Amino acid sequence: MGSPVPSLYLDPQIRDWVLFPITIVMILVGILRHYVVQLLQSPPKTLPRPALREQRALTRSNILRATASTSPLPAALYRPISQHLTKSFTEGTYLKDGPPPPNESGRPQPPPNPLSDPAAMDGMMAGMKTQMVMMVPQMVIMGWINFFFQGFVLIKLPFPLTLGFKSMLQRGIETPDMDVRWVSSLSWYFLNFFGLNGLYRLILGGDNSADASRDMAMSPFAGGQAQPGQPQDFVKLFKAELDNLVFSEGLHKWVGEDVEERVLRKYGRLPSS
Known part of the structure; x- marks a missing residue:
């Protein structure tokens, strides 16, 4: 030992x-x-109106598509709003600097200079x-x-x-x-x-x-995450949100559809299926 x-x-x-x-x-x-x-x-500084509108448009679209499967809006209201946002994101209406210039070369636009x-x-x-x-x-x-x-x-x-x-x-x-x-x-x-x-x-x-x-x-x-305050590329964000909006239109379902029949069946006024 x-x-x-x-x-x-x-x-x-x-x-x-x-x-x-x-x-x-x-x-x-x-x-x-x-x-x-x-x-x-x-x-915190007050954002100028174009920058605030740019952020609020993205938030509005997020809320609209997140509630598509149980939407409080009927199809007659949901689809015009979704189509309006789709058209605005396509044309760059809500961008604070205006629509991007046409890219004739076909190359992707360079990211904005943060400086x-x-x-x-x-x-x-x-x-x-x-x-x-x-x-x-x-x-x-x-x-x-x-x-x-x-x-x-x-x-x-x-x-x-x-x-x-x-x-x-x-x-x-x-x-x-x-x-x-x-x-x-x-x-x-x-x-x-x-x-x-x-x-x-x-x-x-x-x-x-x-x-x-x-x-x-x-x-x-x-090698961690990006620092807070790093500029967001809203051109790419709007493009991604555009695809999500088009996909969400097919999932739309009004929460009030057949509500009368469901209420009557719940209280026994109609035979349950």
Whole structure:
């Protein structure tokens, strides 16, 4: 039998002067970040009437086709509205910049330049401010931990883990014989970085800006989703909605069809079929 691996005994001052300070600093920085983002966000601007009409036309079409199978409108009203929207989407009537110029070459129109749209520029600037508020504090905290607490072992997890977690929990410590449950200072930073969202929701509410990992996942540099404020190509949206409207016309059914017969049958005035 091999000799048992000796246990480690941590100095209580590591808990008081390293473990607790790192956790408290990250919580406070997250709360501060939430309020800084709230201050940097500009009040919503009033959309010009053509842009508002462009959005409302798409919303109107979405509602119309979403309720096609149980429509409150009879066919005599539903079909003229659907045909009017179809014609408007085909001709580009609701586009804020007017109908697109005819494309004689047959090539697809290039997407609009976001740098020429002031609203899109404001959205991109707001996204860049949010990313800077996320990145700068995390870089400072990581540099602080690497400079003062590099190589520290802070805590031992109370449950067993496999060796696959060793690289995640013991970053900065090259000791292959150490129990995988011990957590280094740098790994403790990453655990807090990805694990404090529940505490932020409890303190700041569900719609908070303190969770930096969520913004990192949404960053275009991380391969995530597009930033809010990115301009929408309503030419493509109207074209897709046009196809959906044509398809929904075949599914239309008025909710009030044969309502008299259904009411009489429900109350026993007519024999049930």
